[in-house]
Amino acid sequence: MERLRWRVAAVATVGLALTLEALPSVLRWLRAWRRRGWRSSLRREVLFFPSQVTCTEALLQAPSEGPSGPPADCQCSLPHGESSLSRLLSALLAARASLELCLFAFSSPQLGRAVQLLHQRGVRVRVITDCDYMALNGSQIGLLRKAGIQVRHDQDLGYMHHKFAIVDKKVLITGSLNWTTQAIQNNRENVLIMEDEEYVRLFLEEFERIWEEFNPTKYTFFPQKKRNH
Amino acid sequence: MERLRWRVAAVATVGLALTLEALPSVLRWLRAWRRRGWRSSLRREVLFFPSQVTCTEALLQAPSEGPSGPPADCQCSLPHGESSLSRLLSALLAARASLELCLFAFSSPQLGRAVQLLHQRGVRVRVITDCDYMALNGSQIGLLRKAGIQVRHDQDLGYMHHKFAIVDKKVLITGSLNWTTQAIQNNRENVLIMEDEEYVRLFLEEFERIWEEFNPTKYTFFPQKKRNH
Numbered sequence: 025m026e027r028l029r030w031r032v033a034a035v036a037t038v039g040l041a042l043t044l045e046a047l048p049s050v051l052r053w054l055r056a057w058r059r060r061g062w063r064s065s066l067r068r069e070v071l072f073f074p075s076q077v078t079c080t081e082a083l084l085q086a087p088s089e090g091p092s093g094p095p096a097d098c099q100c101s102l103p104h105g106e107s108s109l110s111r112l113l114s115a116l117l118a119a120r121a122s123l124e125l126c127l128f129a130f131s132s133p134q135l136g137r138a139v140q141l142l143h144q145r146g147v148r149v150r151v152i153t154d155c156d157y158m159a160l161n162g163s164q165i166g167l168l169r170k171a172g173i174q175v176r177h178d179q180d181l182g183y184m185h186h187k188f189a190i191v192d193k194k195v196l197i198t199g200s201l202n203w204t205t206q207a208i209q210n211n212r213e214n215v216l217i218m219e220d221e222e223y224v225r226l227f228l229e230e231f232e233r234i235w236e237e238f239n240p241t242k243y244t245f246f247p248q249k250k251r252n253h
Numbered sequence: 254m255e256r257l258r259w260r261v262a263a264v265a266t267v268g269l270a271l272t273l274e275a276l277p278s279v280l281r282w283l284r285a286w287r288r289r290g291w292r293s294s295l296r297r298e299v300l301f302f303p304s305q306v307t308c309t310e311a312l313l314q315a316p317s318e319g320p321s322g323p324p325a326d327c328q329c330s331l332p333h334g335e336s337s338l339s340r341l342l343s344a345l346l347a348a349r350a351s352l353e354l355c356l357f358a359f360s361s362p363q364l365g366r367a368v369q370l371l372h373q374r375g376v377r378v379r380v381i382t383d384c385d386y387m388a389l390n391g392s393q394i395g396l397l398r399k400a401g402i403q404v405r406h407d408q409d410l411g412y413m414h415h416k417f418a419i420v421d422k423k424v425l426i427t428g429s430l431n432w433t434t435q436a437i438q439n440n441r442e443n444v445l446i447m448e449d450e451e452y453v454r455l456f457l458e459e460f461e462r463i464w465e466e467f468n469p470t471k472y473t474f475f476p477q478k479k480r481n482h
Binding site: 026029030032033035036037039054057058068070072074126128178180181182183184185186187188198199200201202206207209210211212213214216222223226227230234 | 297414441451
C-alpha cells in the first residue's frame with residue numbers, strides 16, 4: 025500500500041516537472057495552432073484577373089448550381105475548365121437566401137444571368153449601384169429591374185465606387201473588379217472571397233447604411249453633375 | 254512523511270479526475286479560442302470612404318511616424334482627429350523596410366508626401382501604375398520618379414486597375430479606393446488593412462509578376478489605344 029502511494033506521488037511529481045519543462049513549447053505550439061486555425065476552417069480565396077475566357081454555360085444552366093462540368097449538349101469552342109470568372113460565378117451561385125450587391129459598374133452578361141438565376145430561385149437580391157454608370161449602354165441594371173430585382177442608386181457628386189457582394193450574410197466578395205466584360209477579360213484586377221464574420225458584418229452595415237440613404241423617397245430630380253473620379 | 258505522500262497522491266488523483274472531467278469543456282474552449290485567435294493578434298481594419306477632411310500634418314511632418322497628435326505649431330482650421338485617410342496614412346507610414354504600390358490612379362498629395370517620406374527614410378519603394386492615368390494632370394507619378402522612386406507601368410489594352418499596397422511584406426492594404434482626393438473625399442469606397450501571411454504572399458506574387466512583365470526593356474513605343482473600362 026505504501027509502495028503504491030510512493031508510485032502515485034512519484035508519477036505526479038514527474039508529470040508536474042515534465043509539464044513545467046514542456047510549458048513554453050506547448051504554449052508556442054498552441055499559438056501557432058491558433059494562428060493556423062481559421063485558415064483551414066473558413067473559405068478564403070483570391071482571384072486575379074484578366075480571366076481566361078471559358079465556357080460558363082454549365083454553371084448558368086444547371087438546375088442546381090455548383091461546378092458540375094459542362095452540360096452534355098455544350099458544343100461551343102471555348103475551353104471548359106475553371107477560370108477566375110467561373111470561380112466568381114460559383115461563389116455567387118452558392119447563395120441560398122440573400123445576395124447584396126454594391127457595384128459601381130455592372131454590365132457583364134454572365135454575371136447578370138447569374139444574378140437573375142438567383143432571383144428566380146427565390147434568393148432575396150438587392151442591388152446598389154452608381155447612377156452614372158447604370159445609364160450607359162450595356163448596363164445590366166435595367167434588365168435586373170425588369171426582372172423584378174430591387175435596385176437603388178446614388179444621386180451624389182461622388183461615385184458609388186464599391187465593388188462588393190455579400191452571399192447569405194456569410195461570405196464577402198470584394199476587390200478592384202467592376203463587373204464588366206472589359207474588366208474581366210482585359211484588366212489587372214483582384215477579388216477576395218472571404219468567409220469572415222467580422223468583415224461581413226462591417227460590409228453589411230455599410231450596405232444597409234447606403235441602402236437606407238438611397239431610399240427612392242429621398243431622390244431629387246435635378247441633381248448636380250459629377251466631377252471626375 | 255507518510256501524510257505528505259498521501260497528500261501528493263490525493264492531489265494528483267483529484268487533478269487527473271478533474272482534468273478528465275473538464276476535457277470536453279477545455280477542448281471546446283480551445284477551439285473557440287483558436288477561431289478568435291487571429292482577430293486579436295493580427296491587424297485587421299476596414300476603412301470606409303468618403304473620409305472626413307482632417308489635418309494630416311502631424312503624420313506627415315513627424316520625424317518618426319505613428320499617430321502622435323498635431324505638432325504644436327499646426328494652426329490650420331481643419332479638425333485634428335482621426336479619419337479614414339489618417340488611418341490609411343498611418344498604416345503606410347509604419348513601413349520600415351519595403352513598400353510595394355500597385356495603383357491605377359495616384360494623385361492624392363497627402364499620400365504622395367507619405368510615399369516620398371518613406372523613400373527619404375530609406376524604405377525601398379516600388380510603384381506599378383497605369384500608363385493612361387499617370388499622364389493626367391495632378392498625377393503624383395512624375396513627382397515620385399523625380400524623387401528617385403522606381404515606377405513601372407503597363408502598355409496593355411486593359412487597365413492596370415489594382416489598388417493595393419504591401420507594407421514590409423507583412424500587411425496588405427487593398428480595396429476599391431483609387432489614391433485621388435476626389436475618391437477620398439467624395440466617393441463611397443472601402444479599404445481593407447490585413448496583416449495576413451497568405452494574402453500578402455499571393456498579392457506579392459502578383460506584384461512581382463507584373464513588375465517583371467512591365468520591365469522597361471520590354472516597352473514598345475507605339476502601343477494601341479485602350480478601350481473603356
